[in-house]
Amino acid sequence: MTSILDVARRAHVSPATVSRVLSDANHAVSAATRARVLHAAEELDFVPNALARGLLKSRLPIAGVIVHDITDPYFAEVTRGVEDAATRSGYLVITCSSDRDPGRELSYIRLLRSMRAAAVVFAGSGIVDAELDRQVQRQLTAMRGYAAAVVHLSPHAGGEPTVGIDNAGGVASMMRALIELGHQRIAFLAGPSNLYVNHERLAGYRAGLADAGIAYDPQLVVESGFDASGGATAVDRLMERDSNVTAIACSNDLLAIGAHQRLAELRIRVPDDVSLAGFDDIPVASRVAPSLSSVRVPLHELGYLGFRHAERALAGHRPRRRTLPTEVILRESTAPPAGSRRPPSEPSRLVTA
Amino acid sequence: MTSILDVARRAHVSPATVSRVLSDANHAVSAATRARVLHAAEELDFVPNALARGLLKSRLPIAGVIVHDITDPYFAEVTRGVEDAATRSGYLVITCSSDRDPGRELSYIRLLRSMRAAAVVFAGSGIVDAELDRQVQRQLTAMRGYAAAVVHLSPHAGGEPTVGIDNAGGVASMMRALIELGHQRIAFLAGPSNLYVNHERLAGYRAGLADAGIAYDPQLVVESGFDASGGATAVDRLMERDSNVTAIACSNDLLAIGAHQRLAELRIRVPDDVSLAGFDDIPVASRVAPSLSSVRVPLHELGYLGFRHAERALAGHRPRRRTLPTEVILRESTAPPAGSRRPPSEPSRLVTA
DNA sequence: CTGAAAGCGCTTACAG
DNA sequence: CTGAAAGCGCTTACAG
16 A cells, blocks of 8 residues: 555655645645655555544544435435535545434444544434433534534434424425315324424424414324325324315325325325325425425435535534525325315415525 | 543553453453453443554445435435445445546545545446546555455446346346237337446347347437436437337336326326336336336345445455346336237236346 | 654554 | 554654
């Protein structure tokens, strides 16, 4: 393996000088010397050992992204956003699919700590789990020992995300859109309540109801897993309780897609018999049939800005929190309730805070 | 930051002993001493500095995965497979979305080299680009200098993948299935020809035709990008040339999904007017409407076995190449051609080598 | 503007 | 079974 010593010998300078040129340190080097070093490094195809540098700097230019599952389109988009920002700065991105398992999440964080990852980005919602939170805090405190940056892109035990979206406002906007279509009995597939994000989305459902003067009926709220199969079982439970809903809003798109599949099996048509709306607007939402109405979340931007935030914190700044806007996207899965006199609405967009 | 010295002091042993216990080196340590060290490490929540260890070992337990785009479901699945195998061994996974851009790919590889990544996994097909290949080889040679493992999961300039699938056989099987349904004029959306994988898939198309004694007609083969928009433009070009095809086979699922969207705009019904088949069987294939017939590729397993291969190579073994089986999955998008006397086939599965 | 030297936090022959 | 010491490949005060 060629080292900085080889370059130094070839350029007839000291290793210190090579270091100063190659790590573009803030130290004057004569133009001639610089050129000799650059030339020698080029000839040798020299790539400095980032581990040696990291050992000295006490951290490696790597960002770890904690996701539920990299194959979940939500997290893939966010991760790509992180990666695009990271690449610009010579950082590499480690993906950690925790499956929302506290043990896995913790073990990933310890591994990131052992490698002195400069940044850790929590892409998904925090899990309601006091013991996990205690342990995670312990690790993050240790990571602050080497000045790592920590960023949250969703609500968590510590409160507000670093860069986030208005979950409650987004769901409330979708509720408003459904109510404007003529719906009154609107169910909510709330996902798992052990995720902080779902507290906010449920609050948005209730706010949307309250704004329209519709009474909240707990029978219309169903908890379940946060994926397609959760949506299917949620539909079953909803039907046991009340089959008179004309619309179903969901806490994310995967729930809506699973709900649709179950509804189809039950011969309940979307949107003829019941309207269906998701949240997040993952790419597949526009490709299923009928295409899914959803609340657009700028996922790539969330990841991109998340990394930028970390980067600024690493540079010693105190960047401020951000909340990104969401947007209601009405597609084929939502329509006025059967028997309604209103004309079918055309695709529309409503921007929210 | 607490170091091995802190643990040593607390346990009243030398740093060498701490190292031997914590890195479970092959060196005898008395049970009592071991217990004291473990206890001290636990109390201090000590996490060893992987950079110091990596500097000594000349590599870091990290696997870099070169993908086209982590938001492409094909690559997300493969990456998850790599991650699941990596986690078992305490390795972390870096995702590198190159967008199939030679410059980006090369810069990712150099970065992985600088961090002394123990393994690099090329998840997607190699690009036909002699200069890129030369540069990549140069980097990989340098990485061999620290005994990194390199794995290919798809055909590339160097030839066969390390762990791969039978691309030609898979497409040929799908062709057989279409021909059995009664199709004779079958187009092929071949994707970009600058990807080695598409040479094999096109060969499978030709072999399928030849096996059935159907003449090859170059007018029925359309090259394009490898994503949904490529599929849409390919349909346009196909229609300019020949609108009498009764089936369209595609080199991947995204092409098929894009083709379907364009066909719908042209009021050409699937499968009534034309049958449509993809390749890869990414998760969304079964969720679009009509559901897409495809060739199932064990993507997760591909990634999983890819990492296992790298791991065995790192351990000094000479693991052998593997070819994983594919399987034709017939869904709603394929049916007998209009006017055919054959009954619609029911969903079936055909396993191939 | 340039270089000699110490040191980051580990691991591992080597000696006992 | 245990420890002292050298060294992995860089960076950075310090001296000139």
